[in-house]
Amino acid sequence: MAAVTRHLEGQARGYAGGSAKPPGRLVCAAVKAAADLYVAEAAGGQPPRTGTDQLFARLGRVEAEERIHLDRMHAAWQVTTRHAWREISRHCRQAGADAGAxxxxxxxxxxxMEELFRYVEAGFLQATRPHDVRARLGRMLLLSPGNDALPSLAAAACWQPPKLAVVAxxxxxxxRAAPDLRQLSAAVLAWSDTSRTTVILDAARYEELRPALLAAVRPSPVALMGPVGLETxxxxHRWARQALALRRDGVLPADPVVDCAEWLDLLLAASDPPLLNHVTRTALHPLTDLGPHQRYMLALTLYDAIVRGGSAREIAVRLxxxxxxxxxxxRQLEGLFGDRMQEPRGRIVLxxxxxxxxxxxxxAAKRGANRR
Incomplete structure (x- = not known):
């Protein structure tokens, strides 16, 4: 394999303009790293990729600085692969390797070689279109968290994937235009579509970054969900979008910040709207024939009594x-709902x-009051 490596290093020096120049030294280092990985994997090992992704991403960035087109890089990579295989197969045949081997x-x-080129490509894109790389990484985390290209994209984006993350x-x-998140750009992944901006934050830094994030997006409403593992x-992201939809429909309060963790029961129910409508009609049937104001006041009192509890005096202070x-x-509510106000399952449904x-x-209660 040493002979193959020397042969490829010679080609690399010619491609990069000589080994004395920084690009030439980098290309030679990449050839040696690729050869070492290949030998280790051919021997049945699982060599660590520590540093490999950064090395090949750096190669892509250097090629971008040299204004070498990505298509030319890929063509040269394929030629190098063919030359490498010609030399490797020749030595293997001389050593008596059979066709299966x-x-x-x-x-x-x-x-x-395809894996290593993904690192090179990601580094090239990071140098030429840094925002695009971070957006691609973010979308890939949402759509395909197990994708083999993730490590190379993460290295090119200079973003270390955390164990847990928060989605905004x-x-x-x-x-209004999309929010300006430049002051957070190094710490988060953020990208904008036509109607929304998505932000992924490291959960370990969430409390630190939350104030700056909320200040940057104000006055636009934002839904926050997490922490969750990268695989979810x-x-x-889907739950956060659902929370914003419920806010638009008036199901959730019109607060500028929706912490989804506070509304998981409603998000669960909202995943099946016909079931939610059925549960609502059935559970609150005793209130449906009342006027808008009385119905709302009784419902508000019922909610406060179940969720926050306390004496009548404490509930009165809050309301x-x-x-x-x-x-x-x-007393009215006890007459209407009976034991359901005390039963655990009944309280959850209510x-x-x-x-x-x-x-x-x-x-509806406000509209009724305004018509008087």
Whole structure:
């Protein structure tokens, strides 16, 4: 293999303009690293890729600086692979290798060279279109977290994939451009589509970065979901988008920041809208024939009593009414709902249903008050 390496290094020096120049030294180092990896894998080992991705990504960046087109690089890479295989197969035949062994070794070489070129390509793109690389990495994490190209893209983007991440989805405010996240660009992955911006943050730095993120996206609404593992980032992104849709529909409060962790029960129910509608109608049927104002006041009291609990006086303070008013409402509610207010399963269903209807019932109560 040493002879093959020397042969390829000679070709590399010619391609890079001589080994005395920095590109030539880098190309020779890449040839040696590729040869070492190939020998180790051909011997049945699993050599670590530590440093390999950075080396080949750096090669791509240098080629970009030399203004060498990516297509020319790929063509040269394929030629190098063919030359390498010609020399390797010649030495293997001389050593008595059979056709089966040559097939395995040939496939191994081509797979390794394709993997290494992905690192080179990612480095090239990082130098020429850095934002595109980070956007590609972010989209790949959402759509294909097990993709073999992830390590090379991450190296090119200079972003170390964390164990846990938080996903933020920003809904672009009407007649406003996408938020300016340049001050966070090194710490997050962020990209914008027509109607929203997606941001992926390292969960270990979330509390540190959250204030700057919220300040940068204001006044656009943002949904936050996490921490989650990288394998479930796509699901977290979908849940965050669902939360923003529920906010638009008035199911969730119109707060500028939606912490999805606070609304998991509603997100679960909203994944099947017909089931949520059925649960809501069934669970809250005793309130449906009441007027908008009375219905909302009783529902608000029921929600506060179940979720936050406490005495009538404590509930009254939170709702800003007299304690006797709360006692009267609680007696009405006990007559309407009976034991369901105390049963664990009944309380869960009631809270889920109330979360779904309270914003709409609040608005209906306000409209009724305005018509008086």
């Amino acid at each position: 040559l097939t395995v070794l040939g496939e191994l070489l081509h797979e390794l 989805v920003v809904e672009h405010a009407a007649r 980032l796509g699901d977290a 800003d009414v007299h304690a006797n008013t709360v006692r009267h409402r609680l 809270v889920m249903a109330l979360n779904a209807v309270l914003p709409g019932w609040r608005d």
